[in-house]
Amino acid sequence: MPKQLISSGSPFEKPIGFSRAVRIGNTIAVSGTAPIAPGGGTAYPGDLYRQTIACIEIIKNAIERAGGSLSDVVRTRIMLTDIDRWQDAAKAHGEYFGEIRPASTIVEVSRFLDADWLVEIEADAIVE
Structure with a gap:
């Protein structure tokens, strides 16, 4: 099966x-996605809710470029630097995935590559 590589320009x-x-067959795996602004740097420093939306929009774009849609997402993994703020990330996630309801995990990590990132998200999709 051919492998399709999708770049976001990160x-x-x-x-x-x-x-x-990466898409192989009907499976799309999306790497840990940080809230990187279109011109580089961090989108919405300090705002976990808006950073989560930025991550999901990057993921959405990658999945669509691979021939899928958010409705094909079967799993998300949300990594936060402050688990006490999980509800901000959950609110944004619910706005996109409330009806799709993929399997999902929220965990706390000690830090990311950039200290301004509050969240990173991974996603897996299966295109029917």
Whole structure:
């Protein structure tokens, strides 16, 4: 089966050696997605809710470029630097996935590559 690599233009993709998303067959795997602003830097510093939306929009774009849609998402993994703020991330997640209801996990991590990132999200989709 051919492998389709999707780039989001993140400055981290080339030096680390990863793709924003990879599609093989009907499966799309989306890498940990940080709230990177369109011009680089961090989108919405300090605002977990809006950073979560930024991550989901990047994920949505990658999945659509791979031929899928958010309705194909079967799993999300939400990583936060402050688990006490989980409801801000959950609110944003629910706005996009409330009807889709993928399997989902929220965990706390000690930090990300950029100290301004409050959240990173991974997603897996299966296109029917």
